[in-house]
Amino acid sequence: MLNQNPLWRYLLVVGVLLLALVYAMPNLYPEDPALNINATRGGAVSENTRQQLEQAFVSAGITPKAVTLEAGQVLARFASAEDQLRARQVATELLGNVNYVTALNLVPTTPDWLAAIGASPMKLGLDLRGGVHFLMAVDMKAALDKNINDLTQAFRADLREARVRYRSVTADTERGQVQILLRSAEDVAAARAALARLDREYVFTDGAAEFSLNVSLSENRIREIREYALNQNITIIRNRVNEIGVAEPLVQRQGADRIIVQLPGVQDPAQAKEILGATATLEFRLVDDQGDLAAALNGRLPPGSSLYYDRNGQPYLLENRIMLTGEHITNASSSYDEYGQPQVNISLDAQGGNQLSQATRDSIGRRMATVFIEYKPGEELQADGTPVLIKQEEVINAATIQARLGRSFRITGIGNPAEAQNLALLLRAGALIAPTQIIEERTIGPSLGQENIDLGMTAIMWGMVVVLVFMVIYYKVFGLIANVALVANLVLIVGIMSMIPGATLTLPGMAGIVLTVGMAVDANVLIFERIREELAEGRSVQQAIHQGYDRAFATIADSNITTLLVALILFGIGTGPVKGFAITLAIGILTSIFTAVVGTRLLVNLFWGGRRVQSLPM
């Protein structure tokens, strides 16, 4: 019999719809205003901190919905945004803002049973949540220039060591090479041989001048330098972003030399810019073991020394003379020593190696402290509205000098591998080799974000209503069926958007949904018009339904593939919001084919299929 479907097909479609509905449900639950409290610099918050916080909230007259410790941070949920803001003050007073960061957040209230199956609400783009989007470019020229300058210094030492007499060694950053002038052809050959032995990645070319040699770096090495500069910047930015107090920051590489930074919910982009742009430096200083620490704590500093503290508040008396600054560090990494203990390996450039060698010659057996200096924005504001930066100095390590140090040395005796990693990271952060620059900023204030959501929702709602009414007037009962498909389509879009981890809803994305609502009826219009035609040509009702769906399908597939093609291209080129539009458009096309072709056919067959009907209510 024509136009009858096996039961499993009904079950399948109903199943798909139910699945989408379940995954779309978390979007119905409102979000709780919440606080995220994190420890900075690799520290951790404990159960103890959680209890302290909870007590502090209660004694301040705020009743939190829940205060939990998850994934190393305290999450406190509140009933209202007012409570949230007051609680933030309480938390900051209790913990201070040096070692802890308190971030405002909105957390979903997805019920446990939904969360258990991995259902979560759609992720909202920054244009709907409010927040800051930065695109930062790493100045690769600076990284390569620094490298050439380092090489120039190193070559002088290397040539001296190899007993090759040179007239001059100069950096030519313009062409990315080091120019060596020598006295004779033999010297040129000798210099070349001596340097080639040191590193295979040097590329030698004859200079324009007599007895000269140009040394540049291989493509490979240049790529490594660029990668290193980019990765170093990403690490540093990640580290700093944590200081800003943002609940779910995103720091991501884009292309060869760009970094995307997204900070949802940041209210003050000026502050965020200051923090991201702040420079951190490192200083190595000798610990003053002769000086009286107790007296210094009471305010009587020995001449030539000053007081410093580490993260735990432990005081150190350090000499004012700086042995070495962080800009000479070329690399720092953590590893294990021969006894399996964690250690940090540090490499310096040639000049740094000389300086440190001089400074440690007479200090074997003494302790050397590493001081990390960072600028954090404070409460005060400058004339142009940006916060005044406060210098923060912190001792991150103090180790005994075992031998005279040179271009590479290591710090051992570190508590655990995590601490070694963190120290290596801070050492690298203090030795930033390539500066970054913000080349794109998109900031949406929190109220505009909410406004955009409201606008989008109204547009979707009214778009739906108008189309639903139109379809019923135009196609009567069949219009109702198309409307069921349209609503199912919306549920499917929301469900799929919530399921796909990378899909983000943006304002143009919402416009895409509105557009899809308008276009989704197209498939049904095609089918219904076709059925009408078939009926007009005198076919039986069953034949007309059958032919109508069959013939329309080829057309629907053909015409939608091209739109899908366009959506893919849009996804490829678009940034943030436009990508969101492409995603909803693509999903909308696929779901509308499903609901219009498969879904409505089942309904039509259910009501009229295989029965003796003389006419169709359309």
Add this chain to the structure above:
Amino acid sequence: MRIFRFQQAINFMRFKWPALMLSALLVLGSLGLLAVKGINWGLDFTGGTVIEAGFSQSADLSQIRTVLAESGYPDAVVQYFGSSQDVAIRIAPRDGVEQSRISNEIMAALAKTSDSQIEMRRIEFVGPSVGAELREQGGLAMLVALLGILLYVGMRFEWRLSVGAVLALAHDVIITLGLFSLLQLEFDLTVLAAILALIGYSINDTIVVFDRIRESFRKLRDSTPEETVNDAVTSTLNRTVVTSLTTIIVLIVLFTMGGALIHNFATALLFGIAIGTYSSIFVASGIAVQLGLNREDMLPPPPPEKEGEGTEPLL
């Protein structure tokens, strides 16, 4: 209910020449406008800074301009955005060192202009290099989209139809760009997205007609190509109009309720879809017929599909 009831095919192809002439005029006019007035490129493509600030009372634009000029931004373009409490300030890219700082300075300067509370609603800064890249990528995307469609339609249909479809698409895009040039509406990334969506919609429309042309060629054995095209366009006319109508209705909703940020997006689609509907009725098939479309050239009929064959992969 039905919009059109036809007993026989309407002779659309009788209007082929007037329609093609009109289209040619519109396209030439648009190209002329684009050449003379150009496009009002938005921030995304030129680079620069836009700051949208919300005032608790109506903002005094001339006062804001004065204050900004005093702060070193005499070139700032200050306009209301959506309402009189909402002000958008545009600043062209400049060769300063730290361009990203401009927004901080502007916000600080604005704070001085009035006693009312000022809220930062939106800051967009695009560096000149990023703008140039986006422009390049956007143009490329448009070309790739047109090329991809040319290939796909060429593969699925006859080349004359393919050329007709792509020329009709280019026609829609050029005339929509012409409108943006005429009214000097701002052309930003969302408008680019709208133009691409328009390409998708318009080709969709054209393919539905072409599909029917192919079918009619098989059905009507003794008619001229013009009659066949007329038959196909007539029988799809209801669908074309109904779909365009629903889409235009939701776009009107989007235009009136979607807020100022997607105003130009909605404008581009609204206008483009109206033009696209016209072009898929008159222009695309008109061109194909003019190129000498006839029965013998049509592809052999595809093998008949079994019931449900095409629907299976969707599940």
